[in-house]
Amino acid sequence: MLFTRETIAGIIGGIIAVLLQIIVAPxxxxxxxxxxxxxxxxxVRAVVCPQQAGVVLPFVLGLLFDLIGGGPVGGMALVLVLVTFAASRAFMALNNDTLFMPVAIMLCSIVVxxxxxxxxxxxxxxxxxLGEALLYRALPxxxxxGIIALLLYPIAIRVMVGKPLGQPGTPILR
Known part of the structure; x- marks a missing residue:
């Protein structure tokens, strides 16, 4: 197995995300x-590194979320695998080196x-x-x-790809 910068950053980022979910989120x-x-x-990882997004890390992190959060086991794992796969493919097809496409794909993915x-x-x-669950839990x-993803995106670009925003190959505002 080849450990690239994106893979190692993804594993470390996943561990940090789980720790933040356990310690900070409550x-x-x-x-x-x-x-x-x-x-x-x-x-964010599916959009920043669409070629390396894969299904293993979203599945493992989703399963950990289910086990930590007390929801139906496998529910978040399934949803994360499907949505991150779709987000990475959508980003590869729609990327135009502007900041709009990654932000739009991330926010739409989070809504889904x-x-x-x-x-x-x-x-x-x-x-x-159902209405109460969607209005009082899902919407907030x-x-x-979405706010967390928007804050995490520039950090992920820098750490996972190694380029700050505005350099060739990274999104810029036009």
């Missing part, structure tokens, strides 16, 4: 909304993750009506995760 809870550092990291996971939680017998979590 302290940042507002009402029923808990930030999901794991979702933000997986989506939270909506689908909310539906899975309700379908697995959480005892909460989308906002949290």
């Amino acid at each position: 302290a940042l809870t507002l009402f029923a909304a808990i930030p999901n550092f794991i979702v933000a990291f997986c989506v 993750v939270e909506l689908v996971y909310g539906i899975i939680v309700v379908a697995s017998g959480a005892g909460v009506p 979590c989308m906002l949290y995760d």
Whole structure:
């Protein structure tokens, strides 16, 4: 197995995301909304390194989230694998070296993750009506995760790719 910069940065970033999810996320809870550092990291990594996105890291991190969070085991793992795969392929097809495309793909991916996971939680017998789950849990979590992803994106570009924003091959504002 070849360990590239992106692979090592992905593993270290995944460990940091899990630690942040365990230690920091409970302290940042507002009402029923808990930030999901794991979702933000997986989506950002799928956009920053679309060729190396793979399915193993999103699956493992999603499974850890399910085991830590008490949701249906395998729900977040399934959603993260599908959404990060779609996000990486969408970014490879739609990348135009502007900042709009990665941001749009990340935010749309986060919306899909939270909506689908909310539906899975309700379908697995959480005892909460679908509208309430989506309005009071999924929507605030989308906002949290989107902000985290937007803050994480420039750091991920620098660490995983090795280039700051604005250099050739990285997105710039036009």
